Amino acid sequence: xxxxxxxxxxxxxxxxxxxxxxxxxxxxxxxxxxxxxxxxxxxxxxxxxxxxxxxxxxxxxxxxxxxxxxxxxxxxxxxxxxxxxxxxxxxxxxxxxxxxxxxxxxxxxxxxxxx
Amino acid sequence: xxxxxxxxxxxxxxxxxxxxxxxxxxxxxxxxxxxxxxxxxxxxxxxxxxxxxxxxxxxxxxxxxxxxxxxxxxxxxxxxxxxxxxxxxxxxxxxxxxxxxxxxxxxxxxx
Numbered sequence: 001x002x003x004x005x006x007x008x009x010x011x012x013x014x015x016x017x018x019x020x021x022x023x024x025x026x027x028x029x030x031x032x033x034x035x036x037x038x039x040x041x042x043x044x045x046x047x048x049x050x051x052x053x054x055x056x057x058x059x060x061x062x063x064x065x066x067x068x069x070x071x072x073x074x075x076x077x078x079x080x081x082x083x084x085x086x087x088x089x090x091x092x093x094x095x096x097x098x099x100x101x102x103x104x105x106x107x108x109x110x111x112x113x114x115x
Numbered sequence: 116x117x118x119x120x121x122x123x124x125x126x127x128x129x130x131x132x133x134x135x136x137x138x139x140x141x142x143x144x145x146x147x148x149x150x151x152x153x154x155x156x157x158x159x160x161x162x163x164x165x166x167x168x169x170x171x172x173x174x175x176x177x178x179x180x181x182x183x184x185x186x187x188x189x190x191x192x193x194x195x196x197x198x199x200x201x202x203x204x205x206x207x208x209x210x211x212x213x214x215x216x217x218x219x220x221x222x223x224x225x226x
Contacts, residue, residue, distance in 0.1 A: 033214075043216055102145065103160045106157035
């Protein structure tokens with residue numbers, strides 16, 4: 001199984017809502033990532049989890065709260081978002097155990113719209 | 116933050132022609148990768164070239180790397196309509212092996 005799954009595919013939320021994005025992989029990868037991608041722009045790294053511990057937080061606002069319950073799951077909890085947070089949110093994973101493992105496998109993304 | 120620039124920003128060619136995309140980056144790297152993204156979808160890894168390699172092939176893909184110029188190119192030969200997508204280079208650096216993406220090239224292959 002070389003697939004990273006993300007749910008939901010689309011999400012529309014108001015600025016006062018609380019919602020969560022979910023990501024799952026069963027490749028035994030120990031590194032998982034959240035990226036944010038605006039239209040016609042490259043993905044921008046938000047968070048990196050390595051062995052279920054947060055290793056990188058790219059100065060992301062606290063209204064985004066990541067969680068890694070186990071090695072297969074990665075969540076992104078959303079609260080009090082702004083319209084400018086509307087974007088495609090991508091999850092990725094990698095083995096994180098050597099140079100050949102730098103390849104990242106991406107999920108299809110969640111298209112988030114904040115009203 | 117964005118690692119560097121890709122050019123052209125957009126490229127439109129006829130089916131069967133070759134497509135060349137260039138990528139420049141700013142920092143020292145462990146390796147450089149190319150990814151493809153179909154519209155509004157996730158990214159798919161295409162090819163990885165290590166910092167001590169100069170050229171690599173995979174099927175219709177040819178990648179070159181010039182670390183002295185901090186640049187790379189991706190050549191897609193005999194293009195097909197299905198190759199229509201955005202192509203991103205990405206450099207790997209840091210202890211966490213973060214990917215930092217270039218600005219991307221939108222390739223359109225006309226049937």
